Amino acid sequence: MTEPARRPTEQSADEPAGQGTALPLELLDATSDCVMVLDADWRIAYLNAQAIAELGDRDLLGSSVWEAFPYVIGTKTESALRRVAATRKSEAFEALSASPSAAWYDVDLVPFGALLVVYFRNITKQRRAAEELLRRHNELDTVLSRAGVGIMQYAENHRLIVINDRFCKILGRTREELDGLSMEAFTHPDDIPGNVGLLNRHAQSETPFYLEKRYVRPNGEVVWCSVAISFVRHSETNEPTTIVVAREITDEVEARQKAADTQTLLRGVIDGAEDLIFVKDTQGGVVLANKKMTEDFGVSAGQAGGAQFPELSRRFEEQDQQVIRTGQRLMIEEEVPTPDGIRTFQTIKVPWQRDGVTKGVIAISRDISERVRNEQALRESEERFRLAALATGDAIWEWDLVRDTIVWSSSSASLTGESPGEGFDWWHERIHPDDREAVVNSLARFAEGAEQRWESEYRFLRASGSYGCILDRGFLLRDEAGNVVRMIGAMSDITERVEAQERINRLQAELVHISRISAMETMGSTLAHEINQPLTAAGNYLLGARRMIDAGEPLDSAEVKDGLRQAQAEITRAGEIVRRVRRMVEHGTAEMHPVPLLDSVGAALRMAIPAPHAAGITVSTDVPADVEVMADPVQLQQVLFNLLRNSAEAVANSERKNIGITAEVQAGEVVIRVNDRGEGVRPDIVDRLFSAFASTKPGGLGVGLSICRTIVEAHGGKIWAENRPGGGAVFAFTLRAAPAGEELSPAVAG
Template identity: 30%
Template sequence: MPVFLDGGGECGALIKARDWSGSLGPVASWSQSLKAATGLLLRSPVPMVMLWGEDGIMIYNDAYSLFAGGRHPQLLGSKVREGWPEVADFNDHVMKVGLAGGTLSYKDQELTLYRSGAPEQVWMDLDYSPVIGDDGRPAGVLAVVIETTDRIRAVRALRDRERHLEALFQQTSAGIAEADLQGRIITANDRYCEIVGRAREDLLSITIADLTHPDDLPENQVLLGKLLANGESFRIEKRYVRPEGEAVWVSNDVNLVRHEDGQPANIVAVCVETGDRRRAEEALRESEARFRNMADHAPVMLWVTDADGRCTYLNRSWYEFTGQTKEQAEGFGWLDATHPDDRAEAERVFLEANRRGEPFRIEYRLRRHDGKYRWSIDAAAPRFAPTGEFLGYIGSVIDIDERREMEDALRDSEERFRNMADNTPVMLWVTDETGYCTYLNRRWYEYTGQAPGEGAGLGWLKAVHPDDRQNAERVFLTANDEHRPYQVDFRLRHSDGGYRWCADTAEPRFDGSGRFLGYVGSVVDIDERREAAEKVRLSEEMLRSVIEQMPVGVAVARVPSGEIFEYNQALEDMLGHPILSEDASTYNRYGGIDEEGNSLPPEAYPLGRAVMFGETVVGDEMRYRRADGRIIHLLGHASPVIGPTGKPDIAVVTLQDITDRKRAEQHQRLLIDELSHRAKNLLAIIQSVAQQSFKNGSSPAAMVASFEGRLGALAAAHGILTRQRWESAPLRQVICDTITAVKADDHRLQLDGPDLMVAPKTGVSIAMAVHELTTNAVKYGSFSNDEGTVSVTWRIEDGRLKLEWHERGGPPVQPPSKRGFGSRMIERGLAAELGGKVKIDFDPEGVVCRVDAPFAEAD
């Protein structure tokens, strides 16, 4: 039997019993090195496994079998890659390195194993080294396997706890600081830093004493000393001082942290800010002080007792009234001040009430400091703690003799007021400080028809018109809150059934010490006043709308200032600028101008004249330069208006833009002038024609015929011009009409030329000239027989009019012995008119007249 397996524990026995024929062969045949390594391994207390051969046949010891868990004992003798399939890659690497003679070492190697079927996170220290075979070469790999899972888990758990503690430390609402035994701060959480108002790094250089308020330091140090000496933990209410000097109240719990051996290690302070709590306590103290202060100044006597009925406090009024001292009065000494006849009853009532904790009221005579007894009322209410516990009484004592006297005096004064108020013709009312109406005079009830007393409280509102009621109430209550005077208008029901406008005016009342007592008010009927004002408003509105709709510009100014306070849009549109609301002295800033374009002075404006001189201006014309520069003509009427005083108080001006009318008038004047000129000119021409016609000794009949013919030509030319509105004359028609007026059979007349328009005056001159040529032709020329013809031709050549009169077929022409009106008219007159040359040739074949003149066609 192989000795090397003996003493190899359970695994040794298993190896011995196993049939190795399929893998390593019978144990007896194992190589020397395999046997030696197995023997070593089996005897090791450290978990070890050997992976033999290329397949890594696993041989391990008992310690490893524990590690193998549910896989043992099947794992023994299996191939490592199959035995641990989940880490086959890892072991494959191990095998390759180990069989190549290398070593591997892993610390806390994390692996997921399925030792009991379920996945399991494990950590291990793994050391692999080659096992040299008989042939001197690596034949297997020996692994030392130490599972570190438990250690890793413990470390992790510790770290988590630390993290949790740190979070707790930081996030707790308490400030925590740890200091060494000398008080030097070692660490502090965020909250502590916040409370003391310093950064953590700033705290590490100072002591807790440095942070503590000097006034709290002695107590703190004493307690700290006890802590260190006897280990007495303590709590202290103290102040920390922040760097900027602010003191923070904290409640500080201080404990020792000890080493394991019980020696003090550090001091831990846990503090909570108590600023609010402190303040509340202070406020309470202050409120008590205030109560005493107030009570001492109260005009009534006050007292306080405890649950046993002992008087613990009496105010100054008590001592002043009774002349008792504190020592005499407190406890039950106050009873000594009551009248001997009343004392027993007072004591009985008080003690009886005190026993039950009920409110009470006693009347007794109280001895005043001067020895006189005064009837007094002592009334008290029990005091209870929030828990419901009876604490005693607070009570007050009033001298009712005094009150009675005062009430009597007041009643007298009130009586007088009522008497007076009831007999005034205006409505009067009085309210108290809550707004409750305590009095309305007789006039109110007469006026409104309310039943006596119906107006009390807020009952007076029922007499106010429903539409005004809400506003009246709101105004009153608002003023009542603010204690200020007010006025409000509302419709008030009149006893005749209708509503009438009234003005309610009220003044707040205050007593001698300035305390608000309510109001006293009066109500006045203003219906007629309002109606009149409304009428004025309506009529003003109507006037304004009339003014606005007037088709002329209107402005209304005050007299004597001249300030324009009303005007219409038409005026602004007309003047082209906004109306200035200024005094008459600045009217010159408006656009009125004289003929030279200079600005007009204020007194030249119609409104200025009406305002300043009371003048009534009718139909004044004025030139006006609008804001856009356009000059217009205005027709102005202005007059002052007599006001209720009998003197003018306003002045009104109306302005009308008559620019178009003026222009039409001007145009008309021009037309008349022109007509007159033409008529006179025509007469001058006719006169001249007559003079010429009647001078050369022909027969009177011939002279008349000649004159008539010339007049006819003039008339024909004027006829054409009139039809053409004296703008221009068609040349062809002028020539044709002139000739046919003398010689009607027009087939002997030839006209040839373009249609041209000539100026009116030129037309007349051409007509006159053509007339002269025609009459000459009729008398002596081609129209004097039956065959002769006249041709008139014209054309425009290089901007010149070339016109030719040509007679043919007449009797032989002889030049005239002297030139008469005709030739003068033609050769000089027409030439001058046309600004060119006109020449008549008395050719024996026929008269030829040639015109050559610059030409510009008339429009």
């Protein structure tokens, strides 16, 4: 006979386990049934003590079932074995052994993973007892009524021959109710098709069979039973009868179902976990690995524990043995090389114990790589923050608005001169009284608003009793509900900066004044010329009037009055020129008024270049007569004067002594340009041309353009310089155009 074909399996013969789940050998050893386990090659992989005793204590392990029991070949036993192996569905039946003992066995075939578990019980005595029972059923009625199992025998048309009280109790009906009642009447509807099919098949061959089924009582209650059904013929009439033996197993089924549900739930929880979960036996073999472990590292049940990490296997083994030896949990944080790089895991290992015996190690491992990186980044950030605070000297503070406590950095003491307090009051009391209300109110508005950044400058009391100037900045932190819970900020001592700015402002004012005085030399001749003209004219008018009086002739009073009026006008004009010069050299703030731009250009041009034709300079002016700007007329003339003087000096030695003045209105602003055909501006000085003391002229102070920038920016405009195509430079600045209907400045209105 050829050996049966090998069944597909993932399990080796020397590993009697299901798919990822070990056989409960302890339970099989403890059962009263005979148990035999067949592997994928039909070899006997396991026999419990009852089976060894029943089979005559032969050494059958490892041998083929067909060689060990050749008399089953060709019988229904072989058919059942092959059928269960193929369908992976359990079967139960009675079989008569063809061995010399000719014993009857009650057989259950149960597939378990790739294995086949054979439960068998010697029922020879039961068979004989049943036969005896049939012969002496009247005598055994009393015995059956006291049995712990339900027993029923019926003939054709479901006519009851025997039924005990236990079976009546199981079915919840009396003997009279059951007599003539078909099995389908008290069988669960879902079980009827399968039960009827089994009964019909076995009734034809009169072979017994076993099954688990559900009976339904009249009140709807379901009762699970383990049922053995056999067929006998009446000894006298040869009438076929059916014997049913039922044992109630409702509690067992519910317990099994709960165990199965629990196992399914536990497996679902384990496989659904984001952590790595695995169990190893005392030899280091993997007994269980969850889905995450298998997907991430390819570790599954049946493998060696360190197979995936050979360089770490020794360390893993030492950890496992420590847990097994001490029976204590172990927590490890370690780096593990993975295909994605080095990752850090935190692993908890605990002993796997059963009945007080340590069977191995249960481990749960969590990837904490991101947490470790974040902690390291936080430490580095905190260190950078601490060093930055030390480097800048700022007082860093964190205000817990819920607890109303403030934590200060170590550099705070150097700024304030004392160790800061933890509450709001310490800071509040040291703000200068004149600044306190404004600072606190701005902070309150900030906390209630949507802004993220708060900034304030105020005076702060030092421990020495003096006040320093502080720039304080803060940022809000909110919780998930949007409530303000924390504020972080920094106080910077800007006392030196404020004092320096004040000194610069004073110096700038002095420079402006110096510039005005320095311009007087150039303006001297112009002023003398301008003042000489009205005074000469006034003198001529007065001289003419005197001659008319001295002539002794009748006077024309109208002509005399007209001459005196003209002389007075010229004298008034000379006085205005003097007053204008005085305003030019006096300190004062800018008073902006609408100013006709063309008049200011003309006045500045007369002062800057008194006689352009004599110097060979050509000046072109393209300034609309109706353009007015908002300006202080004296300061506007000073800007134009400085730019025109620079242009005149730039073209003094040039072949093209051309200077142009233009103005155009653009979006509410007036752009004024002074251009020349000189050498232009060197690229290396363009960026600092308007800075103080930056000069391109030999012996120049470098304050003229700086003053121009100060005046223009004070007027809200801007000033710049650029080289013009073809040679020369362009100096431009902007002023706000005067709104229509504004009155002219008294200084320029006449």
